[in-house]
Amino acid sequence: MAEILNNSGLFFALLGAAVATFLAGIGSAIGVGKAGVAAAGVLSEQPDLFGKVLIFQLLPATQGIYGLLVGFLILSNVGLLGGGVEEISLLKGSLYFAASLPIAFAGYFSAVHQSKCSVAGIGTVVKKPDQMGKALILPAMVETYAILALLISILAVNGISGIQV
Amino acid sequence: MQQDYTYAVARIRFRETKLLSDADLGSLMASKDVDSCIRLLRDKGWGDNSDCSPEELLSLEEKKLWELVAEMVDDMSELSFLLAPNDFHNLKVAVKCITRDVEPYDMFITNAIADPEKIYQAVKNREYDELPAFLQEPAKEAMTTLLQTSDGQLCDIIIDKACMEYEYKLGKESDNDIIRLYCELFVACADIKIAIRCAKTNKGSDFIRRALAECDSLDIDRLCETACEGRDAVLAYLGTTEYRSAVDAISVSMSSFEKWCDDYLTSVMKPQKWEPFGIGPVVAYIIARQNEIKAVRMILSAKLNDLPDETIKERLRDMYV
Numbered sequence: 443m444a445e446i447l448n449n450s451g452l453f454f455a456l457l458g459a460a461v462a463t464f465l466a467g468i469g470s471a472i473g474v475g476k477a478g479v480a481a482a483g484v485l486s487e488q489p490d491l492f493g494k495v496l497i498f499q500l501l502p503a504t505q506g507i508y509g510l511l512v513g514f515l516i517l518s519n520v521g522l523l524g525g526g527v528e529e530i531s532l533l534k535g536s537l538y539f540a541a542s543l544p545i546a547f548a549g550y551f552s553a554v555h556q557s558k559c560s561v562a563g564i565g566t567v568v569k570k571p572d573q574m575g576k577a578l579i580l581p582a583m584v585e586t587y588a589i590l591a592l593l594i595s596i597l598a599v600n601g602i603s604g605i606q607v
Numbered sequence: 608m609q610q611d612y613t614y615a616v617a618r619i620r621f622r623e624t625k626l627l628s629d630a631d632l633g634s635l636m637a638s639k640d641v642d643s644c645i646r647l648l649r650d651k652g653w654g655d656n657s658d659c660s661p662e663e664l665l666s667l668e669e670k671k672l673w674e675l676v677a678e679m680v681d682d683m684s685e686l687s688f689l690l691a692p693n694d695f696h697n698l699k700v701a702v703k704c705i706t707r708d709v710e711p712y713d714m715f716i717t718n719a720i721a722d723p724e725k726i727y728q729a730v731k732n733r734e735y736d737e738l739p740a741f742l743q744e745p746a747k748e749a750m751t752t753l754l755q756t757s758d759g760q761l762c763d764i765i766i767d768k769a770c771m772e773y774e775y776k777l778g779k780e781s782d783n784d785i786i787r788l789y790c791e792l793f794v795a796c797a798d799i800k801i802a803i804r805c806a807k808t809n810k811g812s813d814f815i816r817r818a819l820a821e822c823d824s825l826d827i828d829r830l831c832e833t834a835c836e837g838r839d840a841v842l843a844y845l846g847t848t849e850y851r852s853a854v855d856a857i858s859v860s861m862s863s864f865e866k867w868c869d870d871y872l873t874s875v876m877k878p879q880k881w882e883p884f885g886i887g888p889v890v891a892y893i894i895a896r897q898n899e900i901k902a903v904r905m906i907l908s909a910k911l912n913d914l915p916d917e918t919i920k921e922r923l924r925d926m927y928v
Binding site: 480483564565 | 611613614615616617618620621622623624679883884
């Protein structure tokens, strides 16, 4: 029974790494896809706007990277990357899982909504290319919340690694 | 599954920058003749590289519009509320040409749901099942009525009412506000035109009731009653509805009312310029482009017939951009 509980800790830590990468990644995939469709529409009319619309398309891609970063940190802390897997208690594993949730959910939703802002920004740039800066700031504001979530997830993961439970 | 219009709207955002503005129409009106107008339009990207008459240029632009829409939109059935009136027009042409034994030549509108030639052949051979479902009953009824009574006006009423009822049905079935609004306005404006014309020509209540189609923004029984009483009664009734701002325009002339209808539609479509998703911007662009073609047609006709600028100005519609 004790062995099962110990292994469950590792399972939950892995689940945390997977959820962070998976949800934030899905959000980014949806976001980049949506903005990409709008960018393709613009390029079929005005190919010289490629550089500008590409930036808008890439904005929702960052959440996927944040999720990957948190996943990577969890894997590293539990020793899965170095080859020396630690024995992790169920509580500690669950804490890693909890630490992954901010970036997983905030990453998913911010990427999806940032893509909507990016699509609208693409529409602005097509009509007024000189307003690129302003049009870019609006979807970038959505990024703030993904960064806040990333910060909490990183602080939590680092904090958990030092706890003896 | 709902259709995604992100690609279409992005393309339309660029196309909107190419629409003619009020200033462009002013330049066209200031041109000394039709050739100068056409040169100006070509500079704006109208037509292709070949020389063509003003009418051919306008047809080409209409064709280009629908080719663009077909390229951007996967399923055109959501836009059938814009195309269906052309099918009813084609049906009217087919029925009248067949009963009078004349060739339709170029009276058909090609931008429609059904192929005009197929409509013509189906009506000619009385194979109504070959027609799209929404045309079958009106085709049969209009053909029978025209053959039995030779009353062209009655035939028009049957087809026009079927068209209005179909538009009303499409509006009711749609979950999109813009489509519902367009269909409601389409039917209401047509009802008002019918009521005013019937009041002017002293038509009886049976005739008026038969011509008017149901809509949500007008009480059809009331409109019918007032149309029997006369034009002033219709205007007094409209003053109590959401169309009160149209009363002044109707008092001037019917063409002034038609301009009011188009301007009103343009004003309700204008917020779509800032809408990044959905079918709304596509619909608004199509309507804007059709208005633009209509405006250019007026200017070219006026230039061809040496009409004064004032005559054109009072008929020109507000532009979308």
